[in-house]
Amino acid sequence: MRTEIFEEIPVISVAGEIDHFTAKPIEERIMELTAGGEKYLILNFQEVSYLDSAGVALIILAIQKVNPVGGSVALVSENRNVLKILEIAGITQLTQNFAIFSSLDDALSAIRERKD
């Protein structure tokens, strides 16, 4: 996992598998960033090959944290297995303060637009 800031937008990039064990440090990072006042967050899961309900919980956590301050969360993934899990969990139906993008550039553009 690495965190980078693109034009004041924090991007958490994760590679590999997100399960109930590996989710912990990602959860801590989301908590740190949102506690530090970040309104916008990009979860770059482009390199994530596996995700289960632990990953779903992370996304919901991020949305819950930015929601009260009117922020938003952008998720990046093109992996159809990952997207299928999000669909079953009902995440893909969330439209307020959350959207899924197929590239980091698209996610950054969308967040920039929201910020302006």
Next chain:
Amino acid sequence: MTQVPEITIEIPSDGSQLSRVRTAVESFASDHGFDETQIYHIKVAVSEAVANAIEHGSPRGSANRVHIRLKDDGNKLVIDVTDEGRFRARLPTFQPGAGYRGRGLFLMSALMDEVDIRETDEGTTLRLIKKREAAGLEEWADIF
């Protein structure tokens, strides 16, 4: 390719073992002819069941063990995840703020054909069943 009809994996009740379990599940399901999408679904369901066993079915923490048995039962794959705890304590909660806690069980039900829970004095077994897909069109063409 040699097909072993049944394997059992025993792990200490520790989250660091989840990845290892998924690797074994993938290998077994692949050897037994399940496709990539089915294998992903089986991996998620088993991983959720094992994570559940670790979190709620292990009163002595990592001193407890979790047993995962994979069995090819002809037209279906049967997976038993057995822990050393009671199931009642881990039913999903739907309180506000804890809305995602039940999703593990929910995903298992959505991804597998059957999910069954059996509780005994020794522990709890969660049985997951994935059926093979019905014969494809090509196979029907061969039959008729």
